Amino acid sequence: MSFQASAKQKILWTSLVALAFGATACGGGATDTATSDTDGATNPAASDLTGSVLVDGSSTVFPISEAMAEEFMAKNPGVRVTVGVSGTGGGFKKFCAGETDISNASRPIKQEEIELCKQNGIEYVEIPIAFDGLSVVVNPGNDFAQCLTVEELKTMWEPAAQGTITNWNQIRPDFPDQPLALYGAGTDSGTFDYFTAAIVGEESASRGDYTASEDDNVIVQGVASDPNSLGYFGFAYYSENQDQLKLVEVDGGNGCVAPSEETIADGSYQPLSRPEFFYVKATSLDNPAVEAFARYQIDPDNANLVAETGYVPLPADIQKLTAVRLDERRVGSVFEGGSAVGLKLSELLSKE
């Protein structure tokens, strides 16, 4: 009898503890904010601009926005810029519902998102902010995969590979007989959409039997600890983890090219380099704080912030074109709902 009573107490106790810790573990939430404390009084250039700017969207663009927001708030202590991370798709969902002023995106706005915004009467100005390359990485112990063609990457990642392409020697006959362990972006990330569109040829068509994570650190951890692995993620993440990973050159039809700031910006690293965007709600531009922050982000003087976060700043000609777009508040998307793969951004922008 005494066992029964005390066993129940024990269960209660352990479940209470589990509940308490469970609650704290789950309390983290996905929205990270970049509202750092800044001391405006000591800043001589402090402006008297006030207001708040709500930014949400892509996790890829987040580091840029966060850095921009910190510097911007240091200069404008009256303005509060909040940057969230809901992913490109999640960001547009909020943006088109009118909940945010600026939506960060690692791909152009999609047709269904354009329609959603239209339904709700949200007009927006599309602004490229930086270039990003996706890097394909392998374990440093891998000495055979120096360069892979798009075709070979497709063999690895296309839906038909599921369950059948499981060995490195199926990719190229002279590769060793080693199991192939794949790591990549989760289905909700812009990186996933971009990689599948660029490599497989169809957006979000991918094999499903790989370690898919929205958290790039998981991919770094996986590839770094497994000699048979191959993974992909944003170039920025590679620069932060260079010592644990080995970069693979990609042959997009014009020979092997390794991703670097130069090859990404000049478009020679194809098809895995892409522009990053932010979308500003047209009516929000009437708010001086939002307008000032949008201008701040594309100001050539702040391009160093883009570089610091591991992205490639826009070349001068594109930078000028985007400034004009913002000045004229030109609404709509130059991509018309399509993908940015293989398109030269400068041509699209100057066509208008």
Next chain:
Amino acid sequence: MTSDLPSFQTERSSLWQPNRQLSKSIEMLVKIIFGAFAFLSVITTIGIVLTLIFETIKFFKVVPLWQFLTDRQWTPLFSNQQFGIFVLLSATIMTTLIAILVALPLGLMAAIYLSEYAGSNTRKRLKPALEILAGIPTVVFGYFALLTVTPVLQTFVPGLQGFNALSAGLILGVSIIPLVASLSEDAIYSVPQSLRDGSYALGATKRETITAVVIPAALSGIVASFILAVSRAIGETMIVTLAAGQNPRLGLNPLVPVQTMTSFIVQVSLGDTPAGSLAYKTIFVVGMTLFLITLVLNLFSFWFVRRFREKYD
């Protein structure tokens, strides 16, 4: 007593009675409040089960049950959707099995030591220490498995990948040791001393007494603790999500990344799957599967305890 109750009552009605109306209504109020709290957990459970059932029904309107049970792939988030629950189930079974292989012997032996061999002072110190282990957040266990245990295992286990079921299972086992040890120890400790004395009187040694008398006497409690621990291991989320990886694959190879049912739910919850989509419904179906498994285990445990419980007092 009962025979002279009527006469007692008539006598009582003529006596002075205190006015207890206030105490009665307070008593009533307290009863309602406590009753409401007691039923709150029941109502919550019913709510959860109903939610699971409704979403599960919606899911099976789209995906036939046989496909759910026979598919060999699990890719509900990808364009070529496939829903083979055994892919996730195999990973859950594997991590749970490894965990049980760790927790069962270690927990039981710790329980026997604490109850039968340890002096009362040692017991007083060891038992709370064991319970502190139960209070370590599972996310800490998860990172311990990923960043400490896996690299150590990799030095002598060839082919062990960075994410794997082995280290996740081992640490999962460690995390449920307190549950097994503490509950089993209670069961063993509550076996009456007279049984042990009887066994000694027959000339049995201490070891013989423990294995032949004490353990069988406490068996129902020990089995109940095992089953509770198995349920915990099946439902445990953070450790397997962090250390076992998120690669849905069928099979029982503990050296490669796998995705358990719970870590699939985490994966979906981290992204922004639109509510109402098929991918969204799959988390409820997986949740339902988890719930059914633990329900069956708990029913078995109830049955076992009732069937084999020895009463000595």
